[in-house]
Amino acid sequence: MIVPASESDGASIVAITAEAGVFTAQEVATVEELWAECRRHGEKVSGYAFRVYREGETVLGYTCHGPHGLAKGVYDLYWIATAQAARRKGVGRALMANAEEEVRRSGGRLILVETSGTPAYKPTRDFYLSCGYEWEATIRDFYDIGDDLVFFTKQV
Amino acid sequence: MIVPASESDGASIVAITAEAGVFTAQEVATVEELWAECRRHGEKVSGYAFRVYREGETVLGYTCHGPHGLAKGVYDLYWIATAQAARRKGVGRALMANAEEEVRRSGGRLILVETSGTPAYKPTRDFYLSCGYEWEATIRDFYDIGDDLVFFTKQV
Numbered sequence: 587m588i589v590p591a592s593e594s595d596g597a598s599i600v601a602i603t604a605e606a607g608v609f610t611a612q613e614v615a616t617v618e619e620l621w622a623e624c625r626r627h628g629e630k631v632s633g634y635a636f637r638v639y640r641e642g643e644t645v646l647g648y649t650c651h652g653p654h655g656l657a658k659g660v661y662d663l664y665w666i667a668t669a670q671a672a673r674r675k676g677v678g679r680a681l682m683a684n685a686e687e688e689v690r691r692s693g694g695r696l697i698l699v700e701t702s703g704t705p706a707y708k709p710t711r712d713f714y715l716s717c718g719y720e721w722e723a724t725i726r727d728f729y730d731i732g733d734d735l736v737f738f739t740k741q742v
Numbered sequence: 743m744i745v746p747a748s749e750s751d752g753a754s755i756v757a758i759t760a761e762a763g764v765f766t767a768q769e770v771a772t773v774e775e776l777w778a779e780c781r782r783h784g785e786k787v788s789g790y791a792f793r794v795y796r797e798g799e800t801v802l803g804y805t806c807h808g809p810h811g812l813a814k815g816v817y818d819l820y821w822i823a824t825a826q827a828a829r830r831k832g833v834g835r836a837l838m839a840n841a842e843e844e845v846r847r848s849g850g851r852l853i854l855v856e857t858s859g860t861p862a863y864k865p866t867r868d869f870y871l872s873c874g875y876e877w878e879a880t881i882r883d884f885y886d887i888g889d890d891l892v893f894f895t896k897q898v
Contacts, residue, residue, distance in 0.1 A: 613812060656769060658886045696883065723879035725893055727852065730814045737881055 588684045590629075591636035591648065596621050598645035599636065602667045608706055617665055620650055634664065637684060639677050646672035649685045651697075659695035682717050690742045697742055703734030714738045744840045746785075747792035747804065752777050754801035755792065758823045764862055773821055776806055790820065793840060795833050802828035805837045807845065807853075815851035838873050846898045853898055859890030870894045 591599065596618075603609055603617045623632040633652040638645045647668035654660040663685055668678045689697055699719060701710050715721070719738035728735035747755065752774075759765055759773045779788040789808040794801045803824035810816040819841055824834045845853055855875060857866050871877070875894035884891035 616812065656772065657884055657891070660884060698881070698884075723881050723893070725854070725879050725895065728813055728816060728854075735813070737879070739881065 587640050588637055588681060589640060591638045593625065595636070595638050595645055595648070596625070599638070599648050602645065602648060602669050603665070605670055606667050608710070617650070620664065624650075635688070637681065637688075639668075639672075639681050641672075645669070646675075647677045647681050649681045651685045651689065653692075653694070654698060657696075659693060661689045661692075661694045661697050663697055663699045678713060679717065686740070686742045694742060697740045699738040701736050701738065702729055703736045704732070711736065711738075743796050744793055744837060745796060747794045749781065751792070751794050751801055751804070752781070755794070755804050758801065758804060758825050759821070761826050762823050764866070773806070776820065780806075791844070793837065793844075795824075795828075795837050797828075801825070802831075803833045803837050805841045807841045809848075809850070810854060813852075815849060817845045817848075817850045817853050819853055819855045834869060835873065842896070842898045850898060853896045855894040857892050857894065858885055859892045860888070863892075867892065867894075 599621060600614065600618055604614050620632075620634045621636065624634040624636055626632070629635045635651050637649050639647040648665070649663065650665040651661055651663045654662050663682075666678060666681055666685075668681070686697060697719075699714055701707055701714070703724060711721070715738075717740070719740045721736060722739040723737040725735040727733065755777060756770065756774055760770050776788075776790045777792065780790040780792055782788070785791045791807050793805050795803040804821070805819065806821040807817055807819045810818050819838075822834060822837055822841075824837070842853060853875075855870055857863055857870070859880060867877070871894075873896070875896045877892060878895040879893040881891040883889065
């Protein structure tokens, strides 16, 4: 079941992000900041909508999406992560489909995802491609020398 | 003379942005927001450094730059604009050189500029190219259908 995240889901969201293994401590801290912004100001004002995939009491994964400032109908998928124990069960795919459906219903036309071009992120990039995203643009050496920023987009 | 903007420069910064003619009301409002953030929290915390080109008491142009989150040594040039009356006098070029020098001194290695791919922005794109920026990436139909997002980069 995919539902808006509630107050008590914060710890799970952070834990799932940390255990993903690809994110730096600074990136995990960023998720915590977005979560805090969302709790403090609400989804509308903060622009960060957190959704969780819940099985009973357990959170198996989450997404965070929101409108991109100054771009008509464009939404960012800021975060998507699935618990290690729930991999290869379609949780990520279901979360992705849900975010796309929400964007569509909000009048969005394009979803933008930013990720890294390093080998460690190949499974991530393959996941986006398999979800129908296009490798739209690359900024070389962005995150660091040898670590490109890759933009994936999907029209929804 | 290029100096850090002071409290009283806010009105000039907003006026120069508005008279540029290419920015929407929403974009002008964004400059006001960044300026307010900078005044409220300071340059370091807000991440927005405003510099003005001053001739006597008059502001002829400004830039706003700051570090890009999660990317090592990358700085965004958020805004650069020159007063209509001061065009073609090297004000923009001097402001650009100053921002690049500041980024370099802060340990930055790459400057990122986002602009539009529409004909109205051709003079802007030509300006970046003439300053040594590379057309690095394009996200089609980003700002709107037929209005691409273009990224320019320069290693400093």
